[in-house]
Amino acid sequence: MMRSELEKMKVTQTPPSIYYIPNFISKEEEQYLLHHVTSAPKPKWTQLSNRRLQNWGGLPHPKGMVAEEIPQWLKLYMEKVAALGFFGDKTPNHVLVNEYLAGQGIMPHEDGPLYHPVVSTISLGSHTLLEFYQPLNSEDLPCDKQKEQTSFEDRFLTSILLEPRSLVFVCDEMYKTYLHGISERTVDKITDSIANIEMCETAREAEELTRTTRVSLTIRHVPKVLKAKFLFGKK
Template sequence: MELENNRVIKAPPTIYYIPEYITKEQEAALLKQIYDAPKPKWTQLSHRRLQNWGGLPHPKGMIAEPLPQWLQTCVKQLTKIEAVEDKIPNHVLINEYEAGQGIMPHEDGPLFYPTVATISLGSHTLLDFYYHLDNVEDNETQLDHSFESRHFISILLEPRSLILVKESMYKNYLHGIAERKEDTITDLVANLDLCPNVKLGDVLQRTTRVSLTIRHVPKVLKSKIFFK
């Protein structure tokens, strides 16, 4: 697969979007593995719940844990297209979003190699990007400190799709998912040319979405220590 064919050209560098990256059968198999995981594997947050695989990232280093075979398969599929350059992903965060749930604008930060790969299962969502406050004064438009005014682009994430957020797009902007039950497709959606079944003005109803966020943690510890 030639990644350049899937670059989102209407966004700042560098985002790649691949629709139907996995099959419906692969989607169903992944969802089964996720929901068959032991109940203690889930962490309940106020607006979503998640599973953490591979270890807990920490500034002093991650104590690595082997990924289960079904996630290793995802990693191997990504390495075939060099999604994370020559790195081998070693951490997977699985988030479950029910309709109406989302995540505040944030950045993934320096604990990870500056490429994030996300596979979407079950439902679509819109991934919104925002200027940092540091960018407000430099921007030509008059922006205030609200997230609404700093939102400048969105990417439609369809079921079974893959998005790669790399380099400057990873480092220089915030990203988040708004808490709503439906999304109206506007001209802020930058990847419509890669979504042939969706057009401007469409209103898409969200259902439960599960995302696999796959990353490489460079700093890994070989032995267990206690962090303070």
């Protein structure tokens, strides 16, 4: 895909920068990836209260990530994502696989400095809404709101509809400054607050979409990588 074509994928209704690519993979590729995710050994899964996940490539840590071998079925798509050029001269070396059942989500958060400030995600199985919020210390909110607010409703900025088989890149200030999360819903209403709605064929005529099980492949670059012998103090 040429850079001029990629610029057409830029979501213009958000601060810099989000790029949304529908149908990045085929239905056959989607089933191929879902098969490998669900076939992963049970110890590879980590069960959280609101979802379960797999780490591939190592466990990111402030001291550095101890690199682990990534299977070929994931490497293929890491290379496909890297070829689009959003990581510059960096090579993606980590994949976080999240499984969300209908009604599950993740609290608004930032990915932080452990990663190169670009995140890419392939969605499998179901759609979801990726929602963005003003940061906790935002000057756009009155002081009393900053101190007292217990919900994220007043900090809501925009949302991006992630369709099955799509790829999204979150870069620049949208990565560095704003929080992102997924609300715990089973049905998403299709409204004008969805910044990329005109780019989503499956939702243009819909008033709402019902979630099913979604698997996300979040492909990133961890700059700080250590060898095991350094991490554990071996010589």
